[in-house]
Amino acid sequence: MYAYDPYDKEIVNTRVEEFRDQVNRRLSGELTEEEFRPLRLMNGLYLQLHAYMLRVAIPYGTLSSVQMRRLALIARKYDKGYGHFTTRQNIQYNWPKLVDTPDILLDLADVEMHAIQTSGNCIRNVTTDQFSGATADEIADPRPYAELIRQWSTFHPEFSFLPRKFKIAITGAPSDRAAVKWHDIGLVVRKNDAGDIGFEVLVGGGMGRTPVIAKTIRDFIPEADLLGYLEAILRVYNEQGRRDNKYKARIKILVEALGSDTFADLVEKEWQTTRHHPIDVPEAEIKRIEAFFAPPPLEVLPEQDPAVDELAANNFLFHAFLKNNVRPHKVPGHVNVTISLKPHGGIPGDATDAQMDLVADLADTYSLGEIRVSHEQNLILPHVARRDLPELYEALSRSGLGTANVGLISDIIACPGLDYCALANARSIPIAQNLAKRFDDITRLQDIGELKVKISGCINSCGHHHAGHIGILGVDRKGEEVYQLLLGGSGAEDASKAQILGPGFDENGIVDAVETVVAVYLGERQDGEKFLETYRRIGADPFKEAVYEAH
Amino acid sequence: MKRINLTGRALSDVALTVFDQSPEAAQELAGKNAPYGLILTTETAYSDLDPELIEKADLIAIDFPAFGDGRGFSLAVRLRKDFNFTGELRATGPVIPDQAQFLLRAGFDSVDTDDARAAAFQKAAGRFTAFYQTDYTGNTSVAHTRHGPSQRERKAS
Numbered sequence: 001m002y003a004y005d006p007y008d009k010e011i012v013n014t015r016v017e018e019f020r021d022q023v024n025r026r027l028s029g030e031l032t033e034e035e036f037r038p039l040r041l042m043n044g045l046y047l048q049l050h051a052y053m054l055r056v057a058i059p060y061g062t063l064s065s066v067q068m069r070r071l072a073l074i075a076r077k078y079d080k081g082y083g084h085f086t087t088r089q090n091i092q093y094n095w096p097k098l099v100d101t102p103d104i105l106l107d108l109a110d111v112e113m114h115a116i117q118t119s120g121n122c123i124r125n126v127t128t129d130q131f132s133g134a135t136a137d138e139i140a141d142p143r144p145y146a147e148l149i150r151q152w153s154t155f156h157p158e159f160s161f162l163p164r165k166f167k168i169a170i171t172g173a174p175s176d177r178a179a180v181k182w183h184d185i186g187l188v189v190r191k192n193d194a195g196d197i198g199f200e201v202l203v204g205g206g207m208g209r210t211p212v213i214a215k216t217i218r219d220f221i222p223e224a225d226l227l228g229y230l231e232a233i234l235r236v237y238n239e240q241g242r243r244d245n246k247y248k249a250r251i252k253i254l255v256e257a258l259g260s261d262t263f264a265d266l267v268e269k270e271w272q273t274t275r276h277h278p279i280d281v282p283e284a285e286i287k288r289i290e291a292f293f294a295p296p297p298l299e300v301l302p303e304q305d306p307a308v309d310e311l312a313a314n315n316f317l318f319h320a321f322l323k324n325n326v327r328p329h330k331v332p333g334h335v336n337v338t339i340s341l342k343p344h345g346g347i348p349g350d351a352t353d354a355q356m357d358l359v360a361d362l363a364d365t366y367s368l369g370e371i372r373v374s375h376e377q378n379l380i381l382p383h384v385a386r387r388d389l390p391e392l393y394e395a396l397s398r399s400g401l402g403t404a405n406v407g408l409i410s411d412i413i414a415c416p417g418l419d420y421c422a423l424a425n426a427r428s429i430p431i432a433q434n435l436a437k438r439f440d441d442i443t444r445l446q447d448i449g450e451l452k453v454k455i456s457g458c459i460n461s462c463g464h465h466h467a468g469h470i471g472i473l474g475v476d477r478k479g480e481e482v483y484q485l486l487l488g489g490s491g492a493e494d495a496s497k498a499q500i501l502g503p504g505f506d507e508n509g510i511v512d513a514v515e516t517v518v519a520v521y522l523g524e525r526q527d528g529e530k531f532l533e534t535y536r537r538i539g540a541d542p543f544k545e546a547v548y549e550a551h
Numbered sequence: 552m553k554r555i556n557l558t559g560r561a562l563s564d565v566a567l568t569v570f571d572q573s574p575e576a577a578q579e580l581a582g583k584n585a586p587y588g589l590i591l592t593t594e595t596a597y598s599d600l601d602p603e604l605i606e607k608a609d610l611i612a613i614d615f616p617a618f619g620d621g622r623g624f625s626l627a628v629r630l631r632k633d634f635n636f637t638g639e640l641r642a643t644g645p646v647i648p649d650q651a652q653f654l655l656r657a658g659f660d661s662v663d664t665d666d667a668r669a670a671a672f673q674k675a676a677g678r679f680t681a682f683y684q685t686d687y688t689g690n691t692s693v694a695h696t697r698h699g700p701s702q703r704e705r706k707a708s
Contacts (some may be wrong), residue, residue: 007681007693014679022649038619039649121619151694152682157656158628161621201689237594273633279685281694288697 001064001370002147002292004112011154012109015116019043020078020102042160044118044214045101048422053092054101055118056108059169060128060146060371064458065360066300068371070111072356078104081131085341085349087413087464088167089373090118094420116154121162123153123234127169129177129345130338130374133293134382141199142172144290145226148281149323152227159234164243164249166234167206170199178303179375179491181205181214182467184251185233190220203233204265205495207461212252213495215229217264218222223286225271228279232271236263248257249545289430296368296383301333305387318393320404320442326389335386337367339396340403340411344436348414349377351522358399367391376413376452378406409518413464417457418481424457424476426481427507431455434511439518448518451531455479456488467491468487469532470514471498483510487517501540502548513547553669554628554641555662556652557655557676558688563588563610563639590614590643593622596631605634613659615644627658631687658687678702 004012019039026036040046044055051496055233056071063071070089075083081094086092096104117124126146149168153159159166169180170187180186186202196218205214216283221229233251240258242248255263312319325338332359339359342348351359359379363371365386367381374380384392395450396402405411412435415421417428439445454468458475471486482504489498505513518531520543524535535543556562567588570576572595580587581604587612591600605611606673611630613623622643630636641661648671654662655676664672685692 005697007697010681011679011683014681018649018675018678035647038647095612121621155653155679156684157653157686158624159621161619161650161655233627235625237620243620243622281692282698284698285694315662432680 001061002059002143008112008141008151012112012114012451014041015114016102016105016109016401019105023098023102038120041115041392042120042547043105043117043124044048045098046119046422046533048094048420049418050420051095052098052101053420054088054096054104054115056091056093056113057118057125058090058373059150060126060143061130061375062132062143063123063371063373064111065117065363065369065371067111067113068356068360068363070113072353072360074107075353075356077107082350082352084416085351085373085379087377087415087462088125089130089375090125091257091373092416094416102260106433119165120160121164121166122160123149123156123166123168126150126153127167127178127183127375128373129171129173130378131327131336131382132172132175132372134329134336135173136328137175138172139174139191140172141185142170142189143293144286145187145189145199145223146170147289148227148286149230149293152281155236156525159238159317162234162238164251165244166251168230172251174493176493176495177374178469179209179464181493181495182207182491183214185230186289187226192220193317196222199226201229203253204260204539206250206465207253207466208250209247209461210250210252211461211466211497212256213497214252215260217260217267224283225275227274227281228277228489229271231279232267232274235367236266240266250416255517257508261480280326280361281356283495284529296329296370298329298331298334298383298385301385301387303318303332303386305389308386308389311390311393315496317397317404320390320446321393321402324404324408324550325406325447329383331383334384335384335389337381337384337389337392338374338406339381339401340406341401342405342411342432342436343376343400343403343443344405344410344440345433346400346436348412348432351379355399355401358395358401362392362395378410378411385506404442405445407450407452408445409439409448410444410445412453412455414455415457415462417455417463418472421457421462421546423460424474425459425476425506426457426483428455428457428463428472428474431483431507431510433471434507435514437514438511448522449530452491452515464491465489466498467495468498469535470517472510472514475504477504481507483507485513485517485547487491487540488532490532499540501544516547517543552663553666555664555669555672556649556660557651557662557674558660560660565609567610572599577604577680580604582666588612591626592616593620593626595626596634597626600634602634603638605630607640608636610635610639610641612641612663615642615646617644618647618650624653624657627654628687631658634690648672648675652677652679654689656684656686656690657683666673
């Protein structure tokens with residue numbers, strides 16, 4: 001993992017002092033709420049329905065056990081004993097007091113964490129594949145590049161007041177687990193014929209009220225030119241992105257308006273004028289950062305373990321856990337374990353302080369003290385010896401963390417919705433809970449197989465409904481919560497936009513409608529076909545007929 | 552109204568002209584033998600600017616219609632980077648003290664602000680002392696300083 005040097009420490013500590021000064025000026029009345037708003041927003045502090053909400057950055061979703069314990073401590077000390085892991089691999093606290101927020105930042109800085117640029121019209125936390133550095137299918141670990149981008153984008157003198165927020169995602173593997181095509185900039189690590197590392201660059205993806213899948217503007221930008229090229233993209237966007245209408249201010253609108261070829265030409269032209277300047281870092285700096293992410297010293301172990309096999313044969317739930325939550329590691333005999341934060345009836349992405357502490361302890365015992373957060377709002381122990389799985393599973397299930405539903409229909413992404421959020425039109429959490437209750441049988445879940453359900457409580461799409469195999473969008477119709485049903489989206493390398501099936505439903509009707517959709521799939525699927533594959537083969541009509549005939 | 556000096560250079564006192572980019576205005580300025588200052592808005596596209604007029608200006612003020620209009624930062628960078636503008640660059644309009652260091656680092660020398668905000672501006676302008684980007688005030692990105700003094704000589708892009 002990356003460790004701060006004195007420069008990083010100084011920058012983050014200075015930020016804490018600056019924010020304390022800003023909060024004091026607000027508390028003393030020197031700043032009005034209107035004047036304070038842009039300042040707190042640059043530090044992830046939102047005023048929500050009931051209280052302030054603080055969003056803490058977890059850069060590229062990587063945490064140490066020490067950091068996780070600190071997140072637990074903050075939940076206990078300043079909040080109501082829990083935190084919410086988000087689709088941007090961050091954590092949100094829902095109940096902090098304004099007066100406490102500088103101390104929270106100080107507690108975070110102590111473990112090399114911060115809330116810098118977790119909101120506001122600036123470059124946000126860079127997200128990536130939760131299995132980075134621990135999966136056999138990647139070309140290179142993308143995290144050193146994510147850290148490079150984190151540093152370059154932090155307090156950037158030119159790009160801190162963009163037309164709108166700006167999100168960058170990077171994947172090191174061809175299998176896209178970071179939804180890069182749904183980001184303002186998506187980066188895919190590539191290797192050219194000479195064996196050099198570089199990046200395919202995509203721009204203009206995004207959700208919200210205008211869902212757009214990003215387009216490739218460059219097939220290969222060499223590693224050494226990455227930051228210079230990003231700087232050229234940001235400069236063109238900062239100058240030409242719309243500022244007259246916040247719903248048309250994202251880069252996707254600019255790229256659509258200009259056409260991606262014209263946009264690419266503008267970027268190329270700008271990049272050519274600056275590429276020999278020292279925006280990019282010396283090679284020694286890339287090496288320095290890479291060294292922090294060197295593969296951990298894992299012993300090669302047998303792929304099979306008799307104790308694991310025996311437990312799997314006798315314990316049905318462990319068998320399901322093994323099948324759904326455990327995936328191979330690049331080192332034989334090791335695995336990545338996904339800890340589901342989607343217990344049936346729970347709130348997707350929420351973890352209590354005790355659960356965070358437990359995960360930290362388990363990471364120390366079984367995963368070299370390392371933890372990841374996925375954009376699907378789960379936690380991952382990335383370096384577990386396969387032979388340790390029975391013990392680990394036992395410890396997890398004792399604490400309500402053993403739900404074996406990863407990738408299945410109840411592993412739902414949901415935004416906080418109207419239960420917390422000031423922007424929401426409808427609740428998301430109860431829909432997720434009711435769906436999980438409806439499909440509350442592991443045999444049935446496994447029979448249905450991979451099915452990604454994503455729920456947003458408003459058009460801003462924090463719950464990624466556009467990218468759901470099944471997407472649900474809550475809207476407000478004359479004071480009533482109405483839920484639209486969308487089908488066929490994907491956030492993976494085969495990204496697609498989900499399409500609205502027809503008229504919306506009330507909160508009970510939407511659960512029935514999802515059940516009907518699943519029934520159509522089960523009836524229509526051919527051997528081994530996943531939901532999305534069946535949908536793409538047969539189209540929306542059979543689903544539409546069944547859902548609206550039954551309704 | 553107070554003028555904040557961010558860089559410590561001697562500030563210009565030439566009169567400012569709103570530059571409407573018309574050929575007539577350009578010709579008039581070009582014919583002048585006296586120093587001149589220009590007011591540009593954040594709407595100004597750098598590609599419409601006459602390089603010679605810019606380079607010869609003693610002072611350029613970029614007027615921000617709102618503090619969040621970040622085009623002013625890119626325009627400042629363009630003037631320094633693409634037009635080799637070495638005169639005084641001033642920010643006017645409702646910029647806020649907490650932007651002082653961003654303005655400074657994007658190439659601004661001075662800011663016009665309300666008297667009430669002057670002290671906060673001065674304080675904010677010197678708050679950070681380490682930076683992740685090489686900039687126009689001579690600060691070198693820590694990515695370079697980490698790897699030895701030979702890298703310190705590098706200039707901003």
